[in-house]
Amino acid sequence: MNISIPQFRTSLHLFAGVLFLLTFVAAQPKSIAQRVDSLMRLMTLDEKIGQLNQYTDDGAATGPVTLDKDKPQQVKQGKLGSILNVLGSERTRSWQKVAMQSRLKIPLLFGQDVVHGYKTTFPIPLAEACSWDMDAIEHAARVAAVEASAGGIHWTFAPMVDIGRDPRWGRVMEGAGEDTYLGSRIAAARVKGFQGKGLGSTDAVMACVKHFAAYGAAVGGRDYNSVDMSERMLWETYLPPFKAALDAGAGTFMNSFNDLNGIPATGNAYLMRDILKGRWNFQGFVVSDWGSVGEMMNHGSVKDPADAARSAIMAGCDMDMESRCYTSSLAKLVTDGIVPMTVVDDAVRRILTKKFELGLFDDPFRFCDPKREAKALNDPAHTAAARDVARKSIVLLKNEKNLLPLSKTTKTIAFIGPLVKEVKQNKGFWDVELPGVDSNFIVTQWEGVQEKAGKNFALLYAKGCEIEGNDRSGFAEAVSVAMKADVVILSIGERRDMSGEAKSRSDLSIPGVQVELAMELLKTGKPVVVLINAGRPLVFNELADKAPAILYTWWLGSEAGNAISDVLFGDYNPSAKLVMTFPLSVGQIPIYYNHYNTGRPATGDNDRHYRSAYTDLSIYPRYEFGYGLGYSPFTYSGLKLSSGSLTRSGSIQATVTVTNAGKYAGEEVVQLYLRDLVGSIIRPMKELKDFRKITLAPGESKSITFTIDKETVSFYDPQIRWVAEAGEFELMVGASSRDIRLKERFRLTD
Ligand code: BGC
Numbered sequence: 001m002n003i004s005i006p007q008f009r010t011s012l013h014l015f016a017g018v019l020f021l022l023t024f025v026a027a028q029p030k031s032i033a034q035r036v037d038s039l040m041r042l043m044t045l046d047e048k049i050g051q052l053n054q055y056t057d058d059g060a061a062t063g064p065v066t067l068d069k070d071k072p073q074q075v076k077q078g079k080l081g082s083i084l085n086v087l088g089s090e091r092t093r094s095w096q097k098v099a100m101q102s103r104l105k106i107p108l109l110f111g112q113d114v115v116h117g118y119k120t121t122f123p124i125p126l127a128e129a130c131s132w133d134m135d136a137i138e139h140a141a142r143v144a145a146v147e148a149s150a151g152g153i154h155w156t157f158a159p160m161v162d163i164g165r166d167p168r169w170g171r172v173m174e175g176a177g178e179d180t181y182l183g184s185r186i187a188a189a190r191v192k193g194f195q196g197k198g199l200g201s202t203d204a205v206m207a208c209v210k211h212f213a214a215y216g217a218a219v220g221g222r223d224y225n226s227v228d229m230s231e232r233m234l235w236e237t238y239l240p241p242f243k244a245a246l247d248a249g250a251g252t253f254m255n256s257f258n259d260l261n262g263i264p265a266t267g268n269a270y271l272m273r274d275i276l277k278g279r280w281n282f283q284g285f286v287v288s289d290w291g292s293v294g295e296m297m298n299h300g301s302v303k304d305p306a307d308a309a310r311s312a313i314m315a316g317c318d319m320d321m322e323s324r325c326y327t328s329s330l331a332k333l334v335t336d337g338i339v340p341m342t343v344v345d346d347a348v349r350r351i352l353t354k355k356f357e358l359g360l361f362d363d364p365f366r367f368c369d370p371k372r373e374a375k376a377l378n379d380p381a382h383t384a385a386a387r388d389v390a391r392k393s394i395v396l397l398k399n400e401k402n403l404l405p406l407s408k409t410t411k412t413i414a415f416i417g418p419l420v421k422e423v424k425q426n427k428g429f430w431d432v433e434l435p436g437v438d439s440n441f442i443v444t445q446w447e448g449v450q451e452k453a454g455k456n457f458a459l460l461y462a463k464g465c466e467i468e469g470n471d472r473s474g475f476a477e478a479v480s481v482a483m484k485a486d487v488v489i490l491s492i493g494e495r496r497d498m499s500g501e502a503k504s505r506s507d508l509s510i511p512g513v514q515v516e517l518a519m520e521l522l523k524t525g526k527p528v529v530v531l532i533n534a535g536r537p538l539v540f541n542e543l544a545d546k547a548p549a550i551l552y553t554w555w556l557g558s559e560a561g562n563a564i565s566d567v568l569f570g571d572y573n574p575s576a577k578l579v580m581t582f583p584l585s586v587g588q589i590p591i592y593y594n595h596y597n598t599g600r601p602a603t604g605d606n607d608r609h610y611r612s613a614y615t616d617l618s619i620y621p622r623y624e625f626g627y628g629l630g631y632s633p634f635t636y637s638g639l640k641l642s643s644g645s646l647t648r649s650g651s652i653q654a655t656v657t658v659t660n661a662g663k664y665a666g667e668e669v670v671q672l673y674l675r676d677l678v679g680s681i682i683r684p685m686k687e688l689k690d691f692r693k694i695t696l697a698p699g700e701s702k703s704i705t706f707t708i709d710k711e712t713v714s715f716y717d718p719q720i721r722w723v724a725e726a727g728e729f730e731l732m733v734g735a736s737s738r739d740i741r742l743k744e745r746f747r748l749t750d
Contacts, residue, residue, distance in 0.1 A: 032356040036349055042104060045341075048348045049330045050074075051081035051106065052313075054287065054321045057091070078102045079327060081351060082109040082287075082319065084157075088435050089368040092152025096364050107355055107364035111287075114156035114194075114205065115174060115430035116140075118147035119437055120382040120558055123393040124428040124499075124535055125160065125190075127554030129176035130576040130628070131392035132669045132693050134189045140389050141193025143382045145205040150376040151434075152368030154358050155206040157254060159190035161241035162211055164580060165590045168221030170503030173429055173535035173555075175216065177579025178592045178625060180237050181688045184244035191248040199251055199357040202366055206354060209245040211256030211289060213271050214238045221589070223504050224257040232681065234260075235716045243280060251284045251354055255317055257292050264299045266292040267308075272316030285318040285350035294323030305329050310339055318347035377437070383559060390556040390563030396574040396629040400548040403527050405570025405631060405664075406487060413449070414460045414485035416478050416521065417492045418467045418514065419533050421446045428555030429500030429535060441558060445491055445531070448561025452569050460485055464521075467495050468512040475520050482524050489568065490518055491531040496555050499535020508539040508586055515543055522546055531564060537582040537623075544622060552578075570631065575667035575693070577628035577736065581621045588617060593625040593737035594684040626671050626688075626736035632662025632698065636670075639733055639742035646748045648724065651709035656733050656742060658704060660696035669693045672706045673732040673740070674713065679725055681718060686732060686740075706733075713748055726750045 030038070040048070055071065074080050075098045086092050092110050099108045116122045122140040131137065141159075148156060163183055164172035176186040187209070196204040214234060218225035229238070242253070253276060256265040265271055266288050276282045293312040294305060302308045306329035312320065313330065320326040333339040359366055376382070396404070406413070419425060423442050446461065453459045464478035465471060482488045492514035497503065509515070510532070519542070521528050529549040532538065544550065551574070556563050566572040583591050602611035602619045613619045635658070642653040658670055672690040676683035690706045708731070714724040726748050734740035 032353055035356055035361070036352045039104065039106070039352060040345065040348060043348070045331055045334060047078040047104060048344055049326055050077070050079040051348050051351050052319050052326045052330070052344070053080050053324075054082040054084060054111065054319050055080060056084050056322060057086045057095075072098050075099050075108065076101045078104060078106065080108065081106070082111055084111040084321070086110050086112070087151065087432070089150065089152050089370045089373045091435070093365055093368040096152075096368065100364060106352070107360035109155055109351075109355060109360070110153050111155040111157060111208070112148060112153045112432070113158065113430050114144050114148045114153065114432065115158045115160065116428060117144045117386070117557060118151070118153075118432050119377045119434055120144070120147060120386050121427045121431055121442070122386055123390050123556045124173045124554055125175060126164070126173045126177060126535070126579065127393040127556060128389055129182070129186050129579045130395055131389060132182070132577055132691060133389070133392050134185060136389045136392055137186055138189040138193040139385055141190045142196060143385050145194045145196055146203045147376045147382065149203050149205050149367050150369055150373040153205055154360070154367055155208060155252065156194055157208045157210060158194065159187055159207065159245065160210050161187040161245055162216035163238050163241065164216045165592045166221035167508060167537040167580060167583065168504055168506060168586065168589060169216065169218055170223060170499045170505065170536065171216070171501055172580060173499040176241070178581060179579065179594065179688050180240050182579060183241040187241040187245040188248035191245045191250045195249055195251070198249070199354070200359050206251040206358065207245070208252040208254050208287065209242055209250045210254035211265070212242060212253050212276065212286070213256060213265060214260050215256040215258050215265070218258055221504050223502050227258045227260050229261065231720060232716065232718065235720050239275070246280055246282055251357070253282065253284065253286045254289055255286055255292065257289050257295065259299055259301070264292070264296045264301050266317055267296050267301055267311035267315045269315040277316055283350070284354060285347065286316055287319040288312060288317050288321045288323065290321050291323045293317065293320045293325045306333060309333060313339055313343055313347060318350050386557055387559035387562050387566070390559045391566045391572040393554060393556060393576050394563065394567050394574050395552040395576040395578055396567075397550040397552055397623060398544065398547065399629055399631075402631075403549040404529060404568065406529070406568050408452070408456055408569055410457050410486050412458045412460065412485045413453070414462070414481045414488045415446060415449055415491070416462050416464050416481065416488060417490045417517070418463055418465060419445065419491040419493060419531075420461060420463070425496045425533070426555060426560035427557060428496050429503070443559055443561035445561045445564055448563070448565035449489070449568065451562070452565050464517045465513050467493070467514065470513050472513055472516065475517060478517060479520055479524060482521050482526050485526060488521050488526050488528045489531065490521060490528055491533065492518065493531075493533030494535060494538070496535065506586065508537070510538055510540050510543070515540065518543055518547065529568065537580050539583060539585055539622070541584065541622065570664065573631045573664045573666035574628065575630055575669065577626050577669045578623055579625065581625050582623040584618060584620070584622045587614070588621065591621050594687050596682050597685055620738070624736055624738040626669070626734070627738070628736070630666045630668070631664040632660050632666045634668040634696070634735065635659045635661050636733060636735070636741035639744055641731070641744050641746055644746050646708060646710075646713070646746055648710050648748070651707050652746060654706045654708060654731055654733070654744065656704055657701050658694065658696065659701040660698055663698050665695070665697045667693055667695050668735070670704055671734055671736065673734065673737065675730040675732070676713060676715070676725070677728045677730060679715070679727070681715070683715065686737060688737070708746070710748070724748060
């Protein structure tokens, strides 16, 4: 072959060009996908399975304890990808050092239940949800992330987004209540708060949305129980908060302990493969709940640990928390051809991708930073944030004759009850016990009130009784202390660990003789303000009828005392609104505002004959969803729609004016509900569709505009398609789901 000089030159240029391109490509930083692939090419099957395995640290357990004497050895051998419950930068650093002695030096991922704060404890999530304040909620999660990440935590098992309609279920305290729309907004706010500027920034912790799915519907409110649910209910009520969390960028999901329609969620391919990783295209990974892979043997869906491992991994559960079925069985399942290697590879790839995104391969120690930790754990701004959200979470249930706020000129106050001087109780169920941190930084209720007392008033104390038991021997002292005071504040309720995981209760009354104590104090004729501390809606009808003022204070976290005192003395005007219906009795459960109408609905308590009602109970709950008082009344006026007809491509505006008719500046949560009057599938009596939390000075009015479009009126049809049906809608604006102030109607046209 003869090559001419010009041809030769062209070839030379071409060659040089290709060489340049190759060098350029090689010099480019590799994408995370490429780095994961390169790493996976080096990994043995055992090392891959190691990445799918998570244990708890010795000594700290949030589930049935398992102890491995040789855990460090297992880490060195690459048999462990993640550890939970590792507390403090020193401890996370020391475990990471062990991981760096493994062949491939794959960093460990540290997970922790940072559910309502790390050192600075925020109100339990159910309480915080009552603030309806998305900025405050996001900020609380942000603060928790800043503190936890500095201690070396990469990953929080939160937010818990299970819809809670049954207060017997102790885990309602971890969620955002009964409503799907509000729950979805809060789920997104919490994910954004935890993940901050995104995975990779050193103050972000990766969110884990849990528990996938339908855990909140456990039969009878008994924890871990079965869930039997229609597709329609699943999609309409229980799944949207998960989707909202995913859309907000949540990196991981946790599956749940319950079975859904006979298939344990941990081995449920429909939930994890079809919905989450399929229809929703989730790219992160799924971790099991504590031991839930192995627990499928108890459910009776698998016969042994190997069968459990097969069922879980095939269904899309990528990481096994604490059941040890993956480590004991997966290798053989793969070599026997029962579990395809591609399935294991996919799980490993998802987990390694997150470790790369977190920047752990660039610096495995970037999160455990003692200096940053010391600063974060002592930041006064965090305390201020905790106080802000705590006071926004307190619900004023009753305030006869404006007993509250208490006058600062009150001379003598008796502060009575078993919870007045409690320290740790204020922290709620999922508190984090940090090594070396003295819990005295928690402001007790006594300290909070005493701080305001200063020289202004005398503060007297009596315990009265314990939280539980029937010892009434302290009643006499409590009554005599009350007699010396102008006002009595009584603090009663549940212990913090009476609501939480495995804390289902069949009796929702206030425990022990606390209500009896309240009745004795009320008999003195002194004005009594009752503080109810609890992790769930309780039943307390006699108290609700007789006490002149009641504040539901939940468990408010490290600033509980200050927040309560701010509300008692009017330094904060309560603005919280209930996010769960409070039943009149346990027999009324489940009760929630957005139920369907029946063919024989009762229209009131005098209309119960052959109606959907109990013969022996009101049709109404004690307190409805969205209820909560403030120190100023708000009036609603002038609801106007921009048009009575909505098109599929357009929108209409609903405008309403809200006025503060009282003498205290305050916040109001203006709630917008809709009812689709006729649907191919019946629609709830009302559904929350939007809300605004506004601040108004005394006498001030504000006009609020809500926008309604096709999305607002859409729902899932029987084929689970998201549709909007033409027809008439009722639009309601109100101060609670029952206290509807104004209504209008509009049509969706074809
Ligand atoms: C709980 C989870 C929690 C996990 C780890 C389980 O018992 O159900 O919500 O994240 O333990 O502590």
